[in-house]
Amino acid sequence: MPNVLNWVGERLPVSGEQFRELTNEPVPYHLKRWWFALGGTPAYLFVVQIATGILLAFYYEAAPATAYESVRYITHEASFGWFIRSVHKWAATLMIAAVILHQMRVYFTGAYRKPREINWMVGMLLLICTLMVGFTGYSLVYEQLSFWGATVGANIADTVPVVGGFIKNMMLAGETYNVRTLSRFFVLHAAVLPVAMVMLIALHVMIIRLQGVTEFKFEDEGKGVPKTFNFFPDHLYTELIMGLLLMILLSALATIFPAAMGPPADPLTTPEVIKPEWFFYVAFRWLKLFTGTAAVLSMGFIVFVMFGWPFIDSWIRRKTRFQEASVWIGIFGVLAIIGLTVWEAVVRH
Numbered sequence: 001m002p003n004v005l006n007w008v009g010e011r012l013p014v015s016g017e018q019f020r021e022l023t024n025e026p027v028p029y030h031l032k033r034w035w036f037a038l039g040g041t042p043a044y045l046f047v048v049q050i051a052t053g054i055l056l057a058f059y060y061e062a063a064p065a066t067a068y069e070s071v072r073y074i075t076h077e078a079s080f081g082w083f084i085r086s087v088h089k090w091a092a093t094l095m096i097a098a099v100i101l102h103q104m105r106v107y108f109t110g111a112y113r114k115p116r117e118i119n120w121m122v123g124m125l126l127l128i129c130t131l132m133v134g135f136t137g138y139s140l141v142y143e144q145l146s147f148w149g150a151t152v153g154a155n156i157a158d159t160v161p162v163v164g165g166f167i168k169n170m171m172l173a174g175e176t177y178n179v180r181t182l183s184r185f186f187v188l189h190a191a192v193l194p195v196a197m198v199m200l201i202a203l204h205v206m207i208i209r210l211q212g213v214t215e216f217k218f219e220d221e222g223k224g225v226p227k228t229f230n231f232f233p234d235h236l237y238t239e240l241i242m243g244l245l246l247m248i249l250l251s252a253l254a255t256i257f258p259a260a261m262g263p264p265a266d267p268l269t270t271p272e273v274i275k276p277e278w279f280f281y282v283a284f285r286w287l288k289l290f291t292g293t294a295a296v297l298s299m300g301f302i303v304f305v306m307f308g309w310p311f312i313d314s315w316i317r318r319k320t321r322f323q324e325a326s327v328w329i330g331i332f333g334v335l336a337i338i339g340l341t342v343w344e345a346v347v348r349h
Contacts, residue, residue: 038098038101038102039102040239040242040243041098041242041246042098043201044243044246045094046095048246048250049088049091049092050194052084052087052088053088053194055084056074059074059078059081060074062183062186063182063183064142064179065179067140067141067142068142068143068264071085071140071261075259075261082258082259083254083255085258085259086253086254086255086259087250087251088259089254089259090253090254091250092133092134094246095130096130096131096134097279099130100127102123103124103127104330106120106123107309107326107330108327112309112313113310113313114310114314118207119208119211120309120310121310122203122207124303126200126201128303129193129196129197129200130197131279132188132193133194134277134279135150135276135277135280136186136188136189136193137189138276139185140182141261142182142264142265143264144262144264144269144271145274146262146265148265148271149275149276150172150177151176151177153171153276156287157171159292160293160296160300161297170184172184177267273348275344278341278345281344282337282344283299284344285340285341285343286298309326313325313326
């Protein structure tokens with residue numbers, strides 16, 4: 001063992017003390033609270049998604065004639081295929097939930113304010129990419145609901161003025177769902193979106209490293225409480241514990257509620273009820289409340305406002321006396337999202 005360490009030391013001349021100094025960036029004390037350590041959770045789940053996705057890709061065949069059968073083989077015949085697929089599905093669900101919760105935490109603590117406006121917009125791009133990964137992954141199974149969900153999604157995109165037709169053609173590789181559509185979804189799901197997310201995560205972390213983590217002070221913290229603690233090993237232990245708990249949770253969910261399969265896609269039979277995955281319930285319900293173009297344009301406007309919220313909030317705080325208007329607007333927004341989601345979940349049509 002000493003010989004191995006000496007060999008490595010000659011080629012990587014970094015001592016243990018230098019390594020500790022390199023990694024021991026002071027971490028604000030409020031990150032001892034799990035709610036503020038949610039940023040690492042989506043990253044961990046993203047790694048799980050990559051690992052299980054690679055294993056699933058060994059067997060998946062992205063063509064209408066073979067996709068459903070390949071997923072059936074993974075689920076019922078491949079060794080531990082049901083478990084890998086179930087972990088992949090539940091990791092996707094938890095990742096979307098974690099990104100939404102993390103973005104909410106940043107919003108309600110005002111951590112998007114100057115000078116962190118750019119990182120807020122990077123976070124919004126990550127949220128959109130995460131939702132798109134969920135949408136494309138759901139479509140790959142080629143079940144009846146996933147087929148019609150992709151068709152409805154493309155038709156909704158077609159209602160966008162000017163660029164709608166182009167977006168629909170890019171999604172479906174044509175005017176309608178065809179033999180090339182699944183391969184396009186697969187490339188988006190397994191290559192384009194993950195690469196984009198890796199680049200955005202790297203940018204997100206780089207900006208955090210340059211600016212530092214937003215510091216908060218709580219009333220229940222005594223005067224003797226230190227302002228910071230070491231990243232290594234203290235905060236690393238916190239992240240490892242959260243990762244272990246997530247792995248236990250994923251394994252339990254995958255075992256108790258394994259991924260099932262619905263009937264295969266039938267382009268000639270429209271299902272009586274078409275529902276997307278839970279994270280699109282709010283958008284689906286919104287589309288039912290308004291006409292197509294008005295609903296799409298209003299949703300686009302909401303997304304635009306969310307991207308530019310740091311600047312809107314700055315204007316409100318500068319021009320009015322409502323310094324914490326964002327909190328009340330955020331509470332209203334969260335209640336609206338929960339209400340529309342529950343509404344769509346309980347209504348059959």
